[in-house]
Amino acid sequence: MQVSVETTSQIERRITVQVPASEVDQAVAARLQDTAKRVRLNGFRQGKIPMAVVRQRFGQDVRNEVVSELMRQHYVRAITEESLNPAGYPSIEPTVNQDGKDLEFVATLEVYPEIELQSIAGTEVERPQAEITEADIDQMIETLRTQRAEFQPVERGAEMGDQVKIDFQGFLGDEPFEGGEAEGHELELGSNRFIPGFEEQLVGASAGEEKRIQVTFPEDYQAEHLAGQEATFAVKVHEVxxxxxxxxxxxxxxxxxxxxxxxxxxxAEVKSNMQREVKQATQNRVKQQVLEALQAANEVDVPQSLIDQETDGLKRQAAQQFGLGEDFDVSQLPNELFADQARNRVKIGLLLAEVIKQNELEASDDEIRARAEELATQYQQPEQVVEQYLKNDELKNQIKSAVLEEKAVDKLLEQAQVKDVSMSYEDVLQAAQQSDDAADEDESEESDSKA
Known part of the structure; x- marks a missing residue:
């Protein structure tokens, strides 16, 4: 076997492989001999078909099968001998495929990029610091009460905080518009679930009353044909x-x-849960800043094959999240909705993998168990959850990856200037949420800039 490798880009290689004709001919002959023993043809007893007939009837198909197998086998040998690290599957095409001649094929593949990590030294990272106060606990208990609140019918006009059961239909001028109607809809006044001004105009309405409500859709409303439009809703109140x-x-x-x-x-349990939330929010906030600095300091050529794999995974997550069913064909979802998020995830993954590799970071069994126990504390039977995590290879690997990622972030954090910032419980959670929103917005802006 002869192999030559051409570097066509930082992350793409073009391999040309030659396989001796004798090897191909021997493999074809052996396959034809096996075929002659198995096939049935009218006029011949099984196993007694002349080889000339077998070659005439099956020779080309057999050669195609053998060549396909040999190309796969020699591709694996070639990347092993040349110490190539492929990212995804190759494109393999035969360039010379004739009887009596050496088989030649070309494999085009993407490889993992070689990364020379740049330091994030000088980066300032804000680390939130918060203490859970008695007032915070009181407020959380009120939130838990609100979540379990019930609504009871009353014989009076509606007030903010009440729930109304309504039928409604929306009109642009005199024409009803699509999606602007419902029957028996339950709406909590003050929840801001409807268009600004809608809920306020139902204050004072009683069961059996009909109202006409005038509103203006926001300029940035998601349905473009309604954005900025003045609309009228005919509303009937069934219950307050x-x-x-x-x-x-x-x-x-x-x-x-x-x-x-x-x-x-x-x-004490409420406080423990709040402390866990603060810890998680703080870690997320710090991690987001570190990863932003890591990406800013390092340009990486990202293999498209890895982006495609991640895009497919994000599609499947979206299908599951929206309850589209296991049989839903995710190819119906446009790639462009997920491509930038996928690219960002792959880039971060490549950089963190390099941090882990260069610093020889490892996750011990004790560390994996400790993380599993931490995750299981939010369940009523944590011991069973821990065993489920550790006995399932996929779940265990996910925990291992999380431990290694946290170690990588901590290692990067040693290069940064960490500034502790005192915050309230609510502010810590809000800061973490804003950080997540900013990351999503960055991905969206990156997508817009490429459009």
């Missing part, structure tokens, strides 16, 4: 219900996993 908040009694407390209904234990 007031919110009833549950008491923080033993029954309420037991619903949150405190089996004996003890109030002090409940507060």
């Amino acid at each position: 219900s007031a919110k009833t908040m549950p008491e923080v009694d033993a029954e309420f407390i037991k619903a949150f996993g405190v089996d004996d209904g003890d109030f002090d234990k409940f507060r």
Whole structure:
């Protein structure tokens, strides 16, 4: 076998491979002999068909099969001998494929980029610091009460915070517009789920009353044909219900996993969950800043094959998230909706993998178990969850990757200037959310700039 490798770009290689004609001929002859033993032809007993007939009837198909197999085998040998690290599958095409001549084929493939990591030294990273106060715990308990609130019908006009059951139909001028109607819709006034001004105009409305509501759709409304338009809604109110908040009694407390209904234990559990949220939000905020600095300091050629693989994964996640079913053909979803997010994820993954490699970072079994135990604390039977994580290879590898990623971020953080910033509980969560939103916006802007 003769191999030559051409570098066509930083991440693309073109391999030309020659396989001796004798090797191809021997493989074809052996396959034809096997075929002659197995096939049936009218006028011949099985196993007694003349080789000339077998070659005439099956020779080309057999050669095609053999050549295809030999190209795959010699491709693997070639990339092994040349120490190539392919990213994704190659494109393989025969260039010489004739009886009596050496087989020649060309394989075009992408390889993982060689990365020379640049330091993020000088980067300033803000690390939120927050203490959970008694007032924070009180507010969280109020939030939990609100989540379990019930609505009871009342015989009065609607107030902010009430829930109304309504039929409505929207009009542009005198013409109803698509998607602007519903029957028996339940709307909590003050939830800001509807167009600005809609909910406020239902204050004071009673069951059985009909109203006409005038609103203007926002200029940035997602339905372009409605953006900035003035509209009228014909609304009929069927029912007005007031919110009833549950008491923080033993029954309420037991619903949150405190089996004996003890109030002090409940507060301690709420505080523990809030501390876990703060820890996670702080880690996310720090990690996002570190990764932004890492990407800014390092330009990386990203193999398209890896982007395609990640895009496909994001499509499947989206299909699952929106309940499209396991049989849904994700190819129906446009690649451009996910391509930039996929590129960003692949680039970060390549850079973090290089950090892990250069610093020889590892995740021990004890560290993996500790992370599994931490994740399992939010479940009612954490011991069973931990065992499920550790016995499932896919879940265990996900935890291992998370541990290694955290170690890589910590290693990068040693290069940065870390500034602790005191924040309230709410501010820490908000800062982490804003960081996530900013990352999504950056991906969107990158997509727009390429359009």
